[in-house]
Amino acid sequence: MSQLKVVSEQHTTDESFLNDVLDGLSQQQKSLPCKYFYDDRGAALFEQITALSEYYVTRTELAILEQYSHDIAKMLPENLSIIEPGCGSGKKVAYLLAHLANVKTFVPFEISKEMLNYSLAHLSPLFPELVISPLLGDFTHSQMVKQLAKDTALDNQTNLVYFPGSTLGNFAPIKAIEIMKNFHRLCGLNGYVLIGIDLVKERQVLLDAYDDKAEVTAQFNKNLLQRINNELNGTFNLSGFNHQSRFNEQHSRIEMHLVSQCEQSVVINNHLFEFAQGESIHTENSHKYTVDSFAQLAEQANLTLAHTWQDCNNYFALCLLRPQN
Numbered sequence: 399m400s401q402l403k404v405v406s407e408q409h410t411t412d413e414s415f416l417n418d419v420l421d422g423l424s425q426q427q428k429s430l431p432c433k434y435f436y437d438d439r440g441a442a443l444f445e446q447i448t449a450l451s452e453y454y455v456t457r458t459e460l461a462i463l464e465q466y467s468h469d470i471a472k473m474l475p476e477n478l479s480i481i482e483p484g485c486g487s488g489k490k491v492a493y494l495l496a497h498l499a500n501v502k503t504f505v506p507f508e509i510s511k512e513m514l515n516y517s518l519a520h521l522s523p524l525f526p527e528l529v530i531s532p533l534l535g536d537f538t539h540s541q542m543v544k545q546l547a548k549d550t551a552l553d554n555q556t557n558l559v560y561f562p563g564s565t566l567g568n569f570a571p572i573k574a575i576e577i578m579k580n581f582h583r584l585c586g587l588n589g590y591v592l593i594g595i596d597l598v599k600e601r602q603v604l605l606d607a608y609d610d611k612a613e614v615t616a617q618f619n620k621n622l623l624q625r626i627n628n629e630l631n632g633t634f635n636l637s638g639f640n641h642q643s644r645f646n647e648q649h650s651r652i653e654m655h656l657v658s659q660c661e662q663s664v665v666i667n668n669h670l671f672e673f674a675q676g677e678s679i680h681t682e683n684s685h686k687y688t689v690d691s692f693a694q695l696a697e698q699a700n701l702t703l704a705h706t707w708q709d710c711n712n713y714f715a716l717c718l719l720r721p722q723n
């Protein structure tokens with residue numbers, strides 16, 4: 399199996415996890431970064447979420463890939479390298495890999511060692527000839543991405559940066575632009591960026607997708623507290639918090655929160671945090687776009703929308719972008 403290359407220890411260690419958690423819980427609106435959802439159990443729960451009837455996101459994007467991978471491949475050159483930040487299970491890229499000729503290298507780029515190993519185990523047997531160069535690191539750190547492009551000589555070739563799953567929606571617009579600027583850097587001058595975005599739709603469909611009846615999403619959200627207990631000596635009582643999904647009209651986004659059911663205090667690595675009854679920890683944003691609002695956002699990262707592929711309900715869009723030089 400391919401060896402994991404760690405892009406920067408600094409952004410994948412327990413220390414950065416602890417600092418991010420302490421920082422987030424010290425804000426007036428307490429928050430926790432969603433990038434820490436994916437430990438072993440979080441990764442397994444996310445896989446369950448993708449199969450839920452309420453969670454249209456994965457099955458819709460897979461259907462678009464199934465229908466249009468051939469057309470997408472026709473718009474891309476041969477001899478590409480593909481970089482997939484936040485690759486997760488690696489299931490989606492398999493559709494593209496099956497249609498693209500002579501892919502040079504596939505670079506799965508993940509913050510979660512568990513997800514990275516999972517994607518390797520999935521893809522290696524399917525594409526035994528493919529060179530896979532896994533990277534463990536954080537795609538939100540611009541410095542790291544710059545270094546990565548240099549170290550791997552990715553900046554000298556034509557690359558496709560593939561970013562499915564509407565992961566971009568987890569970021570507020572300013573950060574999303576910064577991330578797309580990183581992708582611009584990674585794809586090189588003649589490269590391509592393919593991003594999956596979740597589209598604005600009926601509010602109840604959105605709320606249900608993030609608050610399923612079987613409560614798998616609730617378990618996924620609360621698992622972040624369990625991870626803090628396990629890895630950072632936290633004392634969260636999981637039954638003292640309830641999962642909630644909210645639609646924020648102003649920012650066109652679904653928010654996930656964990657709401658304290660009583661007045662309580664929690665200690666994390668000798669730091670004390672007080673919670674009032676009803677106070678929430680904001681754990682995730684999931685921005686919903688229109689094709690136009692997304693194209694405008696991408697323009698601010700010097701990326702131009704070249705083509706979109708959508709499902710028949712217009713729930714989701716795969717957007718191909720080209721860098722402006």
Ligand SMILES: C[S@@+](CC[C@H](N)C(=O)[O-])C[C@H]1O[C@@H](n2cnc3c(N)ncnc32)[C@H](O)[C@@H]1O
Binds near residue numbers: 508561565
């Ligand atoms: C919503 S999942 C999507 C997975 C996959 N791309 C898909 O479409 O099915 C988000 C993935 O991105 C990874 N991730 C989140 N934030 C990250 C970051 N800052 N750097 C690298 N990977 C990250 C997570 O570990 C997780 O596997």
